[in-house]
Structures are given as C-alpha cells and as structure tokens.
Amino acid sequence: MGTRNYRRKTSHSEHGPGDGGRTGSWRVERPVLNKSLCIPCKRNTEACFICWLLCPDVVISRTIPPKIDLEYCKGCGICAEECPTKAITMVDEAQFSEEEKEKE
C-alpha cells in the first residue's frame, strides 16, 4: 500500500506524536532509568522532572516514574546529562536483544 491517495501533495505536519516519523530508529544509545536514584520515584511525589522539562522531543512523561517513549526518543542523551542524581544512563542499543527492540 502506498501514499497515492494521501490527502496532501506536500509535507504538512500537524501537532501530535510522530509526525516527524518514527525517530526512535535513529537512536544509537538508549536512556535507562534507575528508579532508586530518581527523585520523584524515591519521594513518591511530584518533584524535579528536569528530564521531562529538558527533553527536546517531549518523549518523557511527567509521571512517577517518568516514562520514556522509545518510539520517538532519538537518544540525544540530554536527560542523562541533566539528571541531578544521574538516575538516567545511556546504554548502547547493541546491548538490547532484537526481541526487546521489537517489544518497543
């Protein structure tokens, strides 16, 4: 199935997740959250959320625990860099099995 009958002839993005494509496939390193270090998780209260605030692709939720949408996370590493307790680390995608990747 192709795009022959798509309603537009141009690139026309509307606001909403994924209109730039599944950018998660660009990722080389995956952010992994260690809940034992994450401030909102430890206190079980809304706090910090610097990862949510600074994620340029808006793929981290303002929840306890913060959830990272790997469908669209490009793996830029800003969350890991900015996390005050180093609760997020960037892990080489090669370390995850194909099975795990497909589960995403």
Place this chain on the structure above:
Amino acid sequence: MHIIENGNVAAALGVRLCHVNVIAAYPITPQTPLTEKLSEYVEAGEMQAEYIPVESEHSALAVCIAASSAGARSFTATSSNGLLYMHEQVQWAAGARLPLVMCVVNRAVGAPWNVWNDQQDSISQRDTGWIQIYCCDHQQIIDSVIKAYWLAEKVSIPIMVCYDGYILSHTYMPFEVPEQEKVDKFLPPFRPDYALNPEEPANLNTVTLPDVRMDVRGELAHGYMEIRYLLHEEMRTSLTAAAEAEKRFADIFGRGGDPYVEPYLCDDAEYIAVGLGSLTYQLRVSVDTLRKEGIKVGVMGVRFYRPFPDEAVAKALKGKKGVIVYEKALSYGYEGALASDLKSALYEHLAGTGKLPFVQNFIAGIGGRDIKTDDLTQTLRAATKNRVSKEPVWIGLKL
C-alpha cells in the same frame, strides 16, 4: 479596449485584472517599470493589494511564498541576477506547490555585468519545477499572466511568465486589455485546499524523511520522494490543464490557439526554425523572404517550455527535413537547452520512422548583441542547404 503601451505595463495590467492580493518585488532592470507601475496602482487605490517592499529578490519570493501559504494570490517579478539570487526560494515554491506567478523579464546574467536581453536567466531555472511560458508580444504577456493564475491554481504549481527585456518590456505596441468582468468570469477567487489558519495549526514543508511515515492521524504520508514524484507527474499532466486554460480563455475572450507551440507557415514547410519568445516573430520576416525564394520554410515558437510539450513538438516537426533552433541561452559545455530538448522529443517520438529531421543549433543575441534579420535569413537559408555544424553556431560573433 485597445491601448498602446509597453510590455511591462501589459504585465502590470494583467496582474491588476487578476485581483492579486500581495505583491513583493525588488527592482531590477529591465523589470523595474513593471513593479513601479504596480506600486502606483496600489498607492492610487486602483488595486486592493498589499505592496511589500523588500531588500532583495530572495526576500521578495519568500514574502510571496508566505502570502500564498496564507491563501493570498501573490505576484513577483524579476530579471537576470535577481532571479539567480532567488534560486533557493524558486525551488522552494515549487516543492511547496504554491500557485505563484512571476514575470521574468529576460536579461543576460553576470559576469560580466550586462543589462541587455538574452534568456540565460530563465533557462537556467529550467529544472526548478516551475512551469515556464514564453511570450512573443504584449498581447501574449497580458493574456499569459491571466491564464497563468488560472493554471497555477488549478495544478498547484508556480509559473514563470517570461518575456524579452527591452524588446518587449520597453517597446510600445498596441494590445487589447481584457474587460474586468470577463477576467472575473475566467478566473475565480483563489481558494486553496489549506491556508495557514490558527484553528488548524500546521508545520509546512518540514524535514521529510527518505521513507514514508504515519502521520498523526495514522494515515500513511508521503516521503520526500513521493512529494517530488507528484510534482513531476503533475507537471506533466498540467499540459492537459494548459489546453483547458487555453480553451476557456478562447471561449471568453475569442483569442488564443495552440497552448504549446505557435506555428507560422509550418504545414507544407520542409525546414522549421524553432525558438522561444520574440525572436520567433522576427524569424517570420526571414521566413517570408525565403518563401519568396521558393524555400519551403516555416517557424515555430515554443510557448510552453516546462513542462516540455514533447508530443506537440514532435507532431509539428514530423517528416520535416531540418529543424533549425535559434536560442538566446546555452547549456555551457554542450548546446542550447531547447535544442537538446527538441532532439530528445524527436528521438522519443520519431526514431525508427525514417522521419527524423536533423537539428541545427544557432546561438544569437547573447548579452543583447543585435540580432539582424538579415543574419537570421542568411543562417536559415544556409541551414536549409546543409546542416552547418554539429556544434552550436554563434550568430554575429566577432572573434
């Protein structure tokens, strides 16, 4: 109403008749009087349009792109290096499928500086995805601007209406100014599928991935390649829409003919001279002279250069002995672009039929070098005896 005016005024009157909403232009010789005339119309309240002064041609087209994206019928005009400075936005307007109309008042490009006429400016924009129409006289200029808006808005592809600097832009000639009522009948208001709207926010022409993707509504959206293919495909089918424009125009105004080519004494001709723009009308004088000598020769102007009307061209040239292409531009390092395109069309449609004419290319009038009708007559006569050269021959070269 018949009036006697110059070609730039003919273009300005056409723009005014089309109720253009936004005009953004930067003055450059020989286009300047056109934009001056339009600013006069706006200043005097004779035209309900925004005239946006800009600091460059790049900005002029950027303004038109934005205005058109917001649903405004937009116009700009330029020449020569102004068009070259616009080049990035020229490509953008086509990819964004905006129905802009731009007059290109043909002028040589630098270096060295030269303000006179040739067609290197618009020919160098051949592959940008714009439709290109070439005019031979003032009537064609004013009519082409009006037809161009209809066609551009029909197919969502921008159009360059090209006419020769000075030879047409500054020369006075009688022509008919269409009645407003009839233009309004011909050209409905511009109603794009989507115009920028705060209620329906969108990001236009953003980074598009090599592959197709799901959009936010879960529909499979084009990748870059599909968008570009559609531009090409619809350029090709716009040939049909051009014929429709020509017919609608003829029905309302009683003027017009073949939308693609303009033949003169071609039916029984054995040799056909081919060119773009006012040069083909000058060639008619040579054809008349040679006809008196008994040489069966005709001339065909190509009105539509992109999309290239290959079928119409091949049909007109089928069975002729020779095609003599006169051009005011060159694809440096090979030959005139029109000559190459004609050869391609002839090969495609006539190879193996035994009806493939030879093609002789002449380059003339580069940088405004005077094109003497006698030179045209002599070169045309010579080419009907024998193909002169495989290489393009420069007429009037004084090396």
